[in-house]
Amino acid sequence: MTNSHGIHVIDTGFVRPHLDAAYLIVEKGRGAFIDCGVNHSVPRLLAALADAGLAPGDVDWLILTHVHLDHAGGAGALMQQLPNARLVVHPRGARHMIDPSRLWAGATAVYGEAEMQRSYGQLVPVAAERVVEAPDGHAVELAGRRLVCLDTPGHARHHNAIHDPASGCVFSGDTFGVSYREFDTAQGPFIVPATSPSELDPPALHRSIDRLVALQPGAIYPTHFGRLEPVQRLAAQLHEQIDAMVAIAVAADCAARDARHAALRAGLRQLYVGRALRHGWSGGEDEAARLLAIDIELNAQGLGVWLDRRGQRPS
Structure with missing residues (x-):
């Protein structure tokens, strides 16, 4: 799925259809991924890139909203396929991309080794020189199109939302909740907050949602799943x-x-x-x-x- 602003919605295939999305933004022949799913998602992302008329060398950025594995588990494997890309991540998450051993150990303690391999695949580190730390307000340029990282804690302390002024939209990761397409009705999308372990902070989550709404976006793109509107009512x-x-x-x-x-x-x-x-x-x-x-x-x-x-x- 794509729209007139070059935003492509990619189903990563994690767990079930329409559960987990990555996004590809295309601007003047250059590309940026926002979130990437898991290792098993990489072929889907590369196929979406080809469908958009781009080659792996045309991708400048992989921007992560945060490092939870359904958003970032495939980052290292994807970066191996993108020779010119750099990875953009919240400063609190950067070390986990460079050395994902603690991410792996923590998740394995919960799910077990067999389930980790089945659902995520072995995590691949990203070379430190390819990782860009993005504090609040950090902007990257995609062929002249600014993508601005906004520190939005509440779901996780290492969370950025991505504001895309060119489209008037925000890529919210998990800050703006989860919405599965199976629940769409004549009343519109159905939404649920995401308060998973281990850094839930309800007052901060309220503030982060309000910060996104204050941008007056035309739509929100959460990782779970796809374009959402009307923003005020969902907030x-x-x-x-x-x-x-x-x-x-x-x-x-x-x-x-x-x-x-x-x-x-x-x-x-x-x-x-x-x-x-x-x-x-x-x-x-x-x-x-x-x-x-x-x-x-x-x-x-x-x-x-x-x-x-x-x-x-x-x-």
Whole structure:
């Protein structure tokens, strides 16, 4: 999928169709990828490049919103195919691209070696001289087209959103939530906040969403999945849900660890499925819960980590 501003939406093939996107921006025969999926996604990105009439040597940038593996797991393998590209990443994430061993170890501890190889493939390091650290406001030029990195914590402390003034759009990574095309109805897209481990900060997430809205973008492109509008209405839904999720977490906080996680999962399932039904979803509660299962689990984990960190703060 593409639009008049040279923005190509690429399905990375991670887990299921229309779950995980990368974006290719084409300007005057030069290209920039935003996010890249996993190692297994690389052939899809190269095919999209060819479909756009570009060769690997025409790509100047791979810009990562953050280094979670569904966004950045294939970065090293993709960079091996792009001889002239440099990788742009938040300063907190740069070291993990140069030496991804800690990313691999942390994820393997959760998912196991076999699942890591099946879903992601072995992480490949990126040479330090090809990595560009992008603090807040850092801009890169794509054939004269400015792409501006905006520090947008809340989902993760190492998160940048990418503002593209030429199109009037923002590439939001996970800051502006997740929206799966299966839930589109006559009411428009359905959206859920992304509060996965381990750096959830609800007040910061509220501020980051407001910062993106203040740019008055015509549309938002989250990694999950594709172009979203109207921005103001979706932002209001995100704010409302973040507050509801915090309330669910606080209510569950007195329970023992296993019971707390179960309560978080149950509360999030009720919140998301209920919203989907009110949004016009007609596929049934169980199917909605199945499609949102990854987010229910990861968001419950993220809220649990946030509660633990919150409990350690001095009163």
